[in-house]
Structures are given as C-alpha cells and as structure tokens.
Amino acid sequence: xxSSEDNKAGFLAIELDGxxxxxLARAVLAAESAGFHAATFTDGRVSGxxxxxxxxxxAGPVTRTIAVVPEVDTVYTEPFHVxxxxxxxxxxxxxxxxxxxxxxxxxEAAAAVGRSFVEGDALAQEAAASIxxxxxxxxxxxxxxxxxDVATGRYLDVDKLHYADFETPADFAGPGYSVKGPSIIPRxxxxxxxxxxAASLVGDGLVPAGAVDAVLVSAPTPELLAAEIRDVRAxxxxxxxxxxxxxxxLDSRGEAAASRSLSDTETGRARFVxxxxxxxxxxxxxxxxxxxxxxxxxxxxxxLDELSRLVLPELRRRGSLRAxxxxxxxxxxxxxxxxxxxxxxxxxxxxx
Amino acid sequence: xxxxxFQPSGQIQFGIFFQGVNSGTIWKAEQSGSQTDFxxxxxxxxxxxxxxxxxxxxxxxxxxxxxxxxxxxLDVVGRPDAQTMLAAxxxxxxxxxxxxxxxTTYNDPADLAHRLxxxxxxxxxxxxxxxxxxxxxxxxxxxRRGGYLDHADRYKHAEAFVETAKRxxxxxxxxxxxxxxxxxxGQHYAVDVTPLLPRSAQYRPVLxxxxxxxxxxxxAARQADVIFSAHPKFDNAVEFxxxxxxxxxxxxxxxxxxxxxxxxxxxxxxxxxxAQDKKAWVRxxxxxPQQAIAYLEQFWGRELSSYDPDGPLPEIDPVVEETSETRxxxxxxxxxxxxADQWRAEAKDKGLSIRQFVTSKTARVDATFTxxxxxxxxxxxxxxxxxxxxxxxxxxxxxxxxxxxxxxHLVPELQERGVYPTEYRxxxxxENLGLETPVRSEESVQVR
Numbered sequence: 001x002x003s004s005e006d007n008k009a010g011f012l013a014i015e016l017d018g019x020x021x022x023x024l025a026r027a028v029l030a031a032e033s034a035g036f037h038a039a040t041f042t043d044g045r046v047s048g049x050x051x052x053x054x055x056x057x058x059a060g061p062v063t064r065t066i067a068v069v070p071e072v073d074t075v076y077t078e079p080f081h082v083x084x085x086x087x088x089x090x091x092x093x094x095x096x097x098x099x100x101x102x103x104x105x106x107x108e109a110a111a112a113v114g115r116s117f118v119e120g121d122a123l124a125q126e127a128a129a130s131i132x133x134x135x136x137x138x139x140x141x142x143x144x145x146x147x148x149d150v151a152t153g154r155y156l157d158v159d160k161l162h163y164a165d166f167e168t169p170a171d172f173a174g175p176g177y178s179v180k181g182p183s184i185i186p187r188x189x190x191x192x193x194x195x196x197x198a199a200s201l202v203g204d205g206l207v208p209a210g211a212v213d214a215v216l217v218s219a220p221t222p223e224l225l226a227a228e229i230r231d232v233r234a235x236x237x238x239x240x241x242x243x244x245x246x247x248x249x250l251d252s253r254g255e256a257a258a259s260r261s262l263s264d265t266e267t268g269r270a271r272f273v274x275x276x277x278x279x280x281x282x283x284x285x286x287x288x289x290x291x292x293x294x295x296x297x298x299x300x301x302x303x304l305d306e307l308s309r310l311v312l313p314e315l316r317r318r319g320s321l322r323a324x325x326x327x328x329x330x331x332x333x334x335x336x337x338x339x340x341x342x343x344x345x346x347x348x349x350x351x352x
Numbered sequence: 353x354x355x356x357x358f359q360p361s362g363q364i365q366f367g368i369f370f371q372g373v374n375s376g377t378i379w380k381a382e383q384s385g386s387q388t389d390f391x392x393x394x395x396x397x398x399x400x401x402x403x404x405x406x407x408x409x410x411x412x413x414x415x416x417x418x419x420x421x422x423x424x425x426l427d428v429v430g431r432p433d434a435q436t437m438l439a440a441x442x443x444x445x446x447x448x449x450x451x452x453x454x455x456t457t458y459n460d461p462a463d464l465a466h467r468l469x470x471x472x473x474x475x476x477x478x479x480x481x482x483x484x485x486x487x488x489x490x491x492x493x494x495x496r497r498g499g500y501l502d503h504a505d506r507y508k509h510a511e512a513f514v515e516t517a518k519r520x521x522x523x524x525x526x527x528x529x530x531x532x533x534x535x536x537x538g539q540h541y542a543v544d545v546t547p548l549l550p551r552s553a554q555y556r557p558v559l560x561x562x563x564x565x566x567x568x569x570x571x572a573a574r575q576a577d578v579i580f581s582a583h584p585k586f587d588n589a590v591e592f593x594x595x596x597x598x599x600x601x602x603x604x605x606x607x608x609x610x611x612x613x614x615x616x617x618x619x620x621x622x623x624x625x626x627a628q629d630k631k632a633w634v635r636x637x638x639x640x641p642q643q644a645i646a647y648l649e650q651f652w653g654r655e656l657s658s659y660d661p662d663g664p665l666p667e668i669d670p671v672v673e674e675t676s677e678t679r680x681x682x683x684x685x686x687x688x689x690x691x692a693d694q695w696r697a698e699a700k701d702k703g704l705s706i707r708q709f710v711t712s713k714t715a716r717v718d719a720t721f722t723x724x725x726x727x728x729x730x731x732x733x734x735x736x737x738x739x740x741x742x743x744x745x746x747x748x749x750x751x752x753x754x755x756x757x758x759x760x761h762l763v764p765e766l767q768e769r770g771v772y773p774t775e776y777r778x779x780x781x782x783e784n785l786g787l788e789t790p791v792r793s794e795e796s797v798q799v800r
Contacts, residue, residue: 078495153643185431
C-alpha cells in the first residue's frame with residue numbers, strides 16, 4: 001500500500017476538549033473511526049469544562065483502539081489520588097491510558113484549595129515529585145501479586161507488595177510531603193502508563209528527561225516546528241517520543257479557513273490555517289521529524305469532518321500514518337517496551 | 353403538619369455495593385472473577401440496571417489494610433478509584449445511580465465538589481456522594497497533609513466541607529452562568545473559588561452518609577438525602593427509622609426527607625432448605641481457617657498460627673494494651689485483654705471453635721437475608737408496608753455473578769407484590785429515588 005517505503009509512519013492525536021461532555025461518546029467514536037491513534041483531554045480552570053480524567057474514563061469502555069490521555073495537574077492535587085485515578089483509567093480503557101503531566105501556574109487554582117501560589121522552578125519540582133510517586137505506586141504491586149492460593153488461604157502474595165516510601169527531596173521548594181504506599185489498586189495493565197509533558201517542563205533543573213516517556217513540542221509557527229523538534233531531540237536525547245503540537249483551522253463546509261479563523265486566543269502553539277491539501281503536506285513532513293502530531297481543532301465537529309474525509313486517508317495512502325491497532329496499548333503506540341518493575345526481584349520485564 | 357408525619361412509600365429499592373475489600377467477597381470459588389477487570393464492574397452494573405436497581409456503590413481505598421505490620425493477605429483487595437470507575441460505567445449504563453464513597457479529610461472541598469459535579473454532568477444526573485470521615489494519621493501517611501484532624505473534630509470538619517460543596521453546586525445562577533464566587537475560611541482549610549460547572553439534570557449530586565454515632569446521625573439528618581445504615585434487621589430498622597425521622601424533623605426537614613438503605617447480603621435459592629445449605633457453603637468460603645486465626649491475631653497482636661482453627665480460643669493473652677487503629681475503624685479503644693476474656697467466655701459458653709466463633713463475629717448475621725425467593729420477598733414486602741427502610745444496599749458475595757439470582761428471581765417476586773419498581777421513574781438518580789429537588793440555599797445566594 002505504502003507509496004514510499006522509506007517513509008517513517010507516525011501517529012496522530014486529537015484534542016477532545018472542544019467536544020465537551022454531552023456528546024462525548026459520539027465524538028470519541030468519530031475520532032476513533034477517523035483513524036486517530038490517541039484522544040487527549042485538556043484540563044485546567046475553564047468555565048464549563050468537566051474533569052479531564054473522568055471524560056477519558058467515560059471514553060474508555062466505548063472505544064477499542066484509540067488511546068485516552070488526560071491532562072492531570074501535579075501542583076494542587078494529591079499524588080496518591082492521581083496515581084490511583086490513572087491506574088484505574090488504564091483498567092477501564094484496557095491498557096490504552098496515558099498521562100499528560102501539567103503543573104498549574106494559577107493563583108485561582110491555588111486559592112481554590114487554600115494553598116500558596118506555586119511558580120517558577122517549584123512547578124517542575126512538584127511535577128517531578130508527583131510523577132515519582134505515581135511511578136512508584138504503580139510498581140508497588142508486582143504483576144503476579146494476586147495469587148488466589150486456596151491451599152494457603154492467601155489472596156495476595158505479600159512479598160510482591162512494596163512500600164513506596166516517597167519523600168520530597170531536601171531542596172523541595174514547597175511544603176514537603178511523604179507517601180507511604182503501597183497502592184490501593186494492583187499494577188496498571190500497562191505496568192507503567194506512558195507519561196507525557198510539555199518539552200518546556202522537561203530537562204536540566206526541571207523534570208528529568210528520564211521521568212517522562214514523551215514530550216509535547218510547540219513552536220510559534222508551523223514552519224518553525226521541525227527545527228524545534230530537532231532542538232528538543234538534541235537537548236533531551238533520542239529516547240523520548242516527540243509529539244508536535246498543532247492548532248488546525250481548515251476550509252470547511254464551503255467556508256475558507258481564513259474567514260473562519262475563530263479566536264485569537266494565544267495558545268502558544270503553531271497554527272495551520274488553510275486547505276486539507278496544505279495540511280496533508282505539512283503533516284507528512286512533520287511526521288518525518290516527530291513520532292506523532294497532536295491536532296487541536298478550532299471547532300471539533302467541523303475540523304474532524306475534514307480530517308476524517310480528506311486528511312487521514314491521504315496520509316495513510318502516503319504511508320506516513322500507522323494503521324491503528326485494535327486493543328493495542330498506549331505503550332505500544334509510543335514504541336515503548338514492557339515496563340520493568342523497579343521492585344521486582346524474581347524476573348525483569350514483568351510488565352506487559 | 354403532614355410534613356412532620358412519616359408516610360411510607362410502600363416500596364423498596366435496591367442498591368449494589370461492590371466492596372472490593374474484606375472477607376464478605378468470596379475469592380476461593382470456581383465462579384469467583386476478577387476484582388479489577390472492567391468486565392466485572394460492567395457485568396454487575398448492567399445486571400443491576402436490568403433489575404431496576406437505584407444505585408451502584410463503590411467504596412474508597414486510602415491505605416491497604418495491614419495485619420501484624422504487613423499488608424493483609426487473606427481477603428480480596430485492590431480496588432479502583434471510585435469516580436474514575438463510575439465515569440467509565442456511566443458510558444455503559446443509562447439509568448442506575450453512581451455513588452462514590454469519598455472522605456472529607458484527604459480531599460479538598462473545591463476539588464472534590466468539582467469532580468463530583470463532573471461525574472454528575474457526564475452521567476446525565478446520576479452521581480451521588482457517600483460522605484465518609486476519616487481521621488487517623490496512619491491513613492494520612494499517603495497524603496500531603498498527613499494526619500491532621502482530631503477524631504472529635506471529624507463531623508464538624510465534615511459538615512463545613514459538605515456545606516461548602518453544596519454552595520459550589522449552587523453557584524451557577526442559570527445553566528449558562530455566571531457563577532458566584534464561593535469562599536470559606538475554616539479551622540482546617542480555606543476555599544476561594546469561582547466554580548466552573550453548571551447544575552446537573554438532578555440539580556446536584558445526591559448525598560449518602562453512613563455514620564451511626566449520635567453525631568453521625570444528626571449530621572445525616574441535617575445534610576444527607578439517604579443514609580447507608582447498619583440496621584437491616586426488621587425491629588432495628590423500624591427503630592432506626594423512628595430515630596432518624598425525629599432527628600430529621602428536629603433539623604427542620606420533613607419526616608420523609610431522609611431515606612434509609614441498610615447494608616445487606618442475600619443468600620437465596622428455590623427452597624429454604626437449599627438456601628440454608630448455600631449459606632453454609634458461603635460462610636465456609638468467607639471465613640477459612642487462615643482468616644479465622646488472622647482475625648484473632650488482629651486483637652491479640654501476636655501470631656497465633658499454632659492454634660487449631662477448629663479448637664477453642666487461645667488461652668494465651670494479647671500482647672497489646674489497646675487495639676491499634678491500623679487494623680480498621682471498628683476497633684478503637686477496645687481493651688484487648690478485656691475483649692479476649694469476654695470472647696473466651698462467650699465461645700466456651702456457646703461451644704464454638706475459633707472458626708465458628710469468628711464466623712459468628714464477622715458474618716453479617718443481622719444483615720443476611722437467607723431463604724427461598726418467595727419467603728424473602730414476603731419478608732421484604734413487610735419492610736415496604738411499614739416503611740422500615742427505603743431499600744437495601746446489597747453486597748454480593750460473588751463477583752461478577754452475585755446479583756444474577758437476585759435480579760432473575762427475587763426482583764420479579766417483589767414486582768409481583770407491588771413493592772418494587774417495574775421501570776425507572778426517570779433518568780436521574782434523584783428522580784429514581786423519589787427525592788425532592790433541593791431548594792437553593794439562602795447562604796449561597798448571599799455569598800458574593
């Protein structure tokens with residue numbers, strides 16, 4: 001099928017925030033049918049926006065192929081709850097869950113929970129701590145901890161459960177804390193959920209590159225994205241998956257994209273405004289640089305129509321888009337191997 | 353005033369409590385399924401919906417139970433986050449209420465209220481919150497703040513929390529806003545938030561509460577829509593209803609304002625004899641020899657594995673002066689030695705072995721309805737007739753098939769007797785429970 005054998009086939013994610021919560025099942029199924037590999041769910045304080053992790057959980061059982069990846073804040077949340085919620089999301093989605101780590105820089109978010117406003121370097125510290133708690137708790141049950149051994153009356157093999165014993169580091173800027181563990185839910189289906197973060201949050205003095213599996217890369221214009229991707233790769237190493245961020249406004253339903261350029265809200269992302277053909281060429285090129293591209297449609301239904309009718313089929317024809325895999329895990333999509341368990345003593349690569 | 357006279361509805365409803373921990377759920381049988389796979393939850397929830405159940409309950413885990421300093425190994429354990437699971441179940445069900453147990457100590461009011469409002473909107477008005485209080489520092493070891501709350505303060509704290517949540521859910525003037533700002537400065541937390549979400553199809557999440565102390569009952573009478581009670585036995589249920597009606601009237605709410613659904617377990621068969629045989633089988637799998645010894649070890653604070661589960665209680669004394677809170681919430685303050693003496697006497701008196709004694713202590717003796725479908729249906733119809741309860745919250749002893757016989761055989765018997773719904777009244781939990789729409793609180797109108 002592929003017209004160009006040396007094309008590197010990548011994946012596409014789509015942001016579902018614009019779909020709201022009332023028609024969520026229809027929207028995520030439409031994205032899955034269109035051939036998107038992942039659906040992401042933005043969180044943060046916007047009027048009328050329901051909790052992202054819950055929207056992702058709702059999307060889990062109605063789909064079979066598309067990964068469901070919510071943003072979850074690390075500054076004003078409880079790391080223990082976040083870890084449990086994400087592990088639960090992995091179960092309800094059959095191993096298709098991921099986590100976009102955010103660090104809310106928001107005085108409103110701080111006031112809502114009665115905490116001091118966190119800014120600057122302390123944001124990355126909060127994110128790094130929360131990721132570490134999550135990862136330790138996910139590993140705190142080995143895969144074969146539930147043994148159901150009738151002869152000895154043991155449901156669990158307690159030797160396969162581990163305390164996380166997390167402590168914030170001495171230089172932690174905010175109020176330090178500790179998390180004991182173990183998790184209250186068994187190890188997620190994927191062992192470790194893939195952890196994603198904005199590239200600007202990752203690196204020296206920030207969240208360590210080794211703590212995340214993929215980074216989201218933004219640039220001011222589409223033309224600058226390829227160079228930015230190369231810079232990020234050089235800065236963070238080639239082991240991280242790279243997902244390019246792109247706002248999309250397409251010619252739609254007889255209206256030119258330029259005339260329906262809807263909001264001028266500064267998103268910090270490159271924006272493509274134009275025809276399906278132009279977007280195909282841009283994505284084709286970007287997918288040679290990045291492992292995947294995340295699209296932020298201007299109007300969910302309108303853009304999804306054009307994307308599913310014109311853009312994704314052509315990218316698949318050109319061989320630059322991978323075929324979605326039914327019941328595949330999000331780790332597999334990102335090219336991550338089985339997740340080793342940091343506590344496992346008996347075997348390595350215990351994850352699935 | 354008729355508002356002050358309790359009117360039985362003549363109906364009962366069912367809820368299902370998917371426990372996920374402790375010995376009530378059998379894992380040793382061939383039919384015992386996964387406690388974590390989504391398919392187990394889907395099967396139970398969809399079976400319950402086929403049986404017109406009002407609600408699906410999930411508990412909340414905050415720290416794994418321990419036994420002699422290590423995680424407890426003998427019972428089912430390992431459960432999902434309640435609201436995450438319920439959001440997923442919302443996608444595969446259409447009428448059943450979705451009840452999340454959530455504590456007021458290790459959650460923030462604005463965050464929890466927002467997540468519950470989300471669940472309520474995502475599910476089309478089917479969310480509920482089962483309010484629990486927790487105060488021990490042992491649980492706090494998993495959270496940023498650690499243990500910070502005195503046991504005596506827990507209801508005061510919880511009530512301020514719930515009031516704040518209600519104001520948050522009350523804050524949108526119209527479906528499209530604007531939202532009023534909600535502020536609270538309390539002893540334990542501060543909230544200053546402009547809420548993000550509108551009211552749901554059922555106005556706000558339904559509130560369940562399970563406290564049983566006098567303070568807990570008053571709290572429920574002031575704040576809750578439904579009490580998840582510990583009094584399923586007929587006479588106790590009638591007495592509990594009387595007590596709650598009185599407290600509810602005293603709190604300025606109507607006699608029917610607070611509904612009651614006790615925790616319960618059903619062991620059913622075609623005949624009474626078969627049901628009794630089944631009960632013996634269920635009990636033997638719930639409390640095995642190891643569980644019987646471990647149960648005593650919790651109170652004795654020492655290893656007792658050399659004792660015969662089929663022999664008498666240990667003559668050796670406990671090593672602890674007071675039972676520790678790490679062993680569960682029910683054991684606060686009981687003096688271990690005193691308890692041991694009392695239990696030895698009781699077991700000797702009744703001629704019970706360790707295993708028999710522990711079974712008698714742990715099995716929900718009062719909460720179990722055992723018998724033929726018709727006999728149990730007759731018995732439940734009596735509860736409906738006098739209004740002893742508004743329903744039962746059933747803990748199945750088998751996952752995922754534990755509701756099948758209830759839905760296939762008991763529900764039709766109840767429907768035939770006219771005491772159980774044949775259809776859902778509506779799509780929201782509030783409609784299906786027959787609860788009134790809340791009146792917007794004056795306080796929230798004043799706060800700007």
